Amino acid sequence: MEETFINSIVSDYGLYAGTYIVCLISGFVPIVNAEIFLIFMSTLLTKQLIFPVLLLATIGQMTAKTILFLSGMGILKLSLKRYENKIGETIAKMHRWGSKIDVFIFLSAFTGFPPFYIITIVAGTIRHNFFRFFISGFTGRLLRFGLIILFPQFFKQLF
Numbered sequence: 001m002e003e004t005f006i007n008s009i010v011s012d013y014g015l016y017a018g019t020y021i022v023c024l025i026s027g028f029v030p031i032v033n034a035e036i037f038l039i040f041m042s043t044l045l046t047k048q049l050i051f052p053v054l055l056l057a058t059i060g061q062m063t064a065k066t067i068l069f070l071s072g073m074g075i076l077k078l079s080l081k082r083y084e085n086k087i088g089e090t091i092a093k094m095h096r097w098g099s100k101i102d103v104f105i106f107l108s109a110f111t112g113f114p115p116f117y118i119i120t121i122v123a124g125t126i127r128h129n130f131f132r133f134f135i136s137g138f139t140g141r142l143l144r145f146g147l148i149i150l151f152p153q154f155f156k157q158l159f
Contacts, residue, residue, distance in 0.1 A: 015041075019053050020060040027064020030117060034061060035148050042152040054149055058142045065120045065137055072124025083118060090114060090122045101128060102136045109140025116140075 010018040026034035071078040
């Protein structure tokens with residue numbers, strides 16, 4: 001992601017809306033990397049802006065994941081043909097986790113492994129409780145993005 005792309009999003013839409021938009025897009029398009037955006041933005045943020053940016057980044061991602069969850073349920077129609085094999089493998093993994101699916105979702109949202117994109121679609125496909133999915137995913141993404149934003153802040157304070 002080029003610095004000019006980040007600058008144009010933030011200058012056109014402002015810090016808050018720009019963060020939401022980039023993280024929403026990255027929830028659908030994996031090559032748009034929210035983490036790189038947040039690392040870059042973190043170097044520019046003051047302490048007062050950290051929490052609102054963190055919250056908007058998480059909400060942007062989870063908005064996209066909600067749409068993917070609904071497409072997994074079949075409520076919204078998105079083409080998932082590209083991921084059919086991976087979805088099948090992941091459904092089997094999720095069934096093995098049994099009653100610990102929420103932990104599986106949290107770990108995916110926090111670590112990115114297995115990809116949260118696929119886990120989201122599968123959670124919808126197996127008709128997992130949406131509220132539990134959302135809370136697990138939101139918490140994982142909030143912690144992930146929090147660490148990503150706070151890491152550069154730590155070095156900023158050292159120098």
